[in-house]
Amino acid sequence: MSGEAAGGQTLSEIAQGPRSEAVVETAEAGAVKVVEKQAQRRIFKIIVIGDSNVGKTCLTYRFCLGKFPDKTEATIGVDFREKSVQVDTEHLKLQLWDTAGQERFRKSMVQHYYRNVHAVVFVYDMTKMSSFENMPAWIEECDRHNLNKNIPRILVGNKCDVMERIAVNTNLAQKFADSHNMPLFETSAKDDGRANHVDAIFMTVAHKLKNSKPMMPPHLADFVPGDTQRRDFVNLRGSPRHRGLQSASRGEEEKSDCPC
Ligand SMILES: Nc1nc2c(ncn2[C@@H]2O[C@H](COP(=O)(O)OP(=O)(O)OP(=O)(O)O)[C@@H](O)[C@H]2O)c(=O)[nH]1
Numbered sequence: 001m002s003g004e005a006a007g008g009q010t011l012s013e014i015a016q017g018p019r020s021e022a023v024v025e026t027a028e029a030g031a032v033k034v035v036e037k038q039a040q041r042r043i044f045k046i047i048v049i050g051d052s053n054v055g056k057t058c059l060t061y062r063f064c065l066g067k068f069p070d071k072t073e074a075t076i077g078v079d080f081r082e083k084s085v086q087v088d089t090e091h092l093k094l095q096l097w098d099t100a101g102q103e104r105f106r107k108s109m110v111q112h113y114y115r116n117v118h119a120v121v122f123v124y125d126m127t128k129m130s131s132f133e134n135m136p137a138w139i140e141e142c143d144r145h146n147l148n149k150n151i152p153r154i155l156v157g158n159k160c161d162v163m164e165r166i167a168v169n170t171n172l173a174q175k176f177a178d179s180h181n182m183p184l185f186e187t188s189a190k191d192d193g194r195a196n197h198v199d200a201i202f203m204t205v206a207h208k209l210k211n212s213k214p215m216m217p218p219h220l221a222d223f224v225p226g227d228t229q230r231r232d233f234v235n236l237r238g239s240p241r242h243r244g245l246q247s248a249s250r251g252e253e254e255k256s257d258c259p260c
Contacts, residue, residue, distance in 0.1 A: 050123035051131040052101030055158040058189035114145035127165040152208035161188040
């Protein structure tokens, strides 16, 4: 989905890194000592990939903003959302990269998608067999970009609300998921009754990530936002690298969105 960013940002603004927090501590003598302490919230980059139109934007929007978007357009390059979650006693920051499914809108960004990735969510449309059949090609694309094989990977079948048009059988999807050592979720970004389910998908990822050690070093991370308290959504099209790119209407979709 494109075009509803909360203001375009430059890459340098986004890359400022985490804010410092002032922490007040009581010293032994009763004096108050102010300690400048860097916030140490771990940041995890999760990429969401799959064919165009499968609902990647709607799923990330649902998770980060708690609702189904009123209107969607094909993603150009990448849309970027984030949410802080608590797992046990730790607060983690999940950075969701909602990538473009259409090949022509991926070209310029593809190398950024796969840099410093901590988890991958593969999405297909349960009402469209071809989007499921393209899953091996998306996995191959990850392999081609040398994604660590040990990072959490999750398979999501979306649009299960359209019951009368389900084309991808659960058993088939489960076999595929098992053969790639991934958990399978079937869900709907649209159905309000399944909002908790969408949360559960990303919280499963968060739990898996909590037990992994990486903290994304701000100087290495692409596009780490400086102030995330007031920003759920950052659109990179406002950045210098993306100037000139316009949103696309769904009618302009290419026939093939497979990355192979
Ligand atoms: N019925 C139903 N429609 C959905 C669901 N999720 C998304 N859609 C619709 O599917 C279409 C595509 O959704 P997007 O989220 O923009 O798809 P995308 O995968 O991000 O597409 P690209 O940006 O082109 O890669 C839109 O018309 C959505 O309204 C769902 O769970 N159920």
